[in-house]
Amino acid sequence: MRKVLLCALICGAALLPLAPVHAEEDAAARAQRWAELRQAIFGNRPVQDGRNVLSLQAPYRAEDAALVPVSITLKQPMAVKGLYLVIDNNPSPLAAHFSFGPDADAHEIALRVRVNDYTDVHAVAEMRNGTLYSVADFVKAAGGCSAPSGQSEAEALQGLGEMKLRVLGAYAPGKPLQVKLLIRHPDFNGMQMNQVTRLVTPARFIDSTEVSYNGTKVFHLETGISLSSDPAITFGFVPKAVGQLEVVAHDTDQSAFRHDFDIPGPNS
């Protein structure tokens, strides 16, 4: 029996990943990458540990690297001026930057992003006093940036800029209301090969979205090529009365898309 145990111990040890040996090295490389990105995005502004300010939810292992759901919870939404989402190991890492207006309720924001490689994802909250707080999560996925859209360019551009709004709660005047905005757009990132022509489709994507309610700003959103195609943005706002949610999106091809949604909608 002693022999069996010895063998099991040796075999077990051989199968155990050696990860701890290189874990520190790995952590150092990730920290170095974040330091580089922090400098590129925020310059010399200090960024503090944000675990008491916000939290980030992302799948540890993503099913589809081109559609990785990420959600951010802000504990003091009214004190937050802006929110950045950074996919560290993507070549164009800044996925989204929200600037919230007076009618926003930023307690929960959700987006879908492309992930090119195993990566840290950072969410950074900018408070109204200018302080920056960050949290990070690790996502295992690869190839999301060059994944083809699975359809021809013409098909991908059909219905360009069409929008839908799903109201996720019950409307009550003066109470926060959570909604999900869907915008039809292939968001070509310039790295996807067209399977028919064998050529890389040039980048064309939604780079800004302005949302307001009855003329008051909810948020302005700047997005990059790390955002998934057909943007799906979940956010909250505070409708003080019945009215209209106005959405204007622009893409890098100088196209503008506008849609007004009645609140409460026909289904709420």
Add this chain to the structure above:
Amino acid sequence: MQGLGARLLLLSLVVAASISATAAGAKHVPEPSGYWQGPIHGPVPATIAGGTVLDTVTLAHLLAGGGVVLLDVAEAPHRPVGLPAGELWLPPPHRDIPGSVWIPDVGRGAISPHFAAWFRTRLAALTDGNREKRIVVYCHPSCWMSWNAAKRAINDGYRAVFWYPGGVEDWETAGHPTAAAKPEEPDAR
């Protein structure tokens, strides 16, 4: 107590082995007759005719023995056409297995005759013209780039071509070190 410990260990080993077997046998992908012309990222075959498929443990043994040409063919990032000037473009440094030669894009389905000729010359230099020299080709998991590049070496007459489909991610996950790499490419494609 010792017996119980041993049995538990054995049980966990058997469970671990059966889990990895299930994951590996998920989907059968046949080898294409020529070079794969479809999407670079996607399910790959379990085999490569004329070459040998390596797992991480075998690769580590092979490298420990020395005398191996290690070829990383992962793609290199290029700033996309159409990306506005103000958009942040800052690809992370590419890391691969220490001792690798990194030749991006040589595993694309179709490459120019110029690039193909350059690759043949480069391979001949790396192997000192020895067709028996061991060549290991890899990129990322579920990436055809390494399959195609290994096939090019096989078609060029190399008789000890190894394909490591786990790529740099599997290597790293197993706890092995990686190093920052610089790409090698011809002056023109």
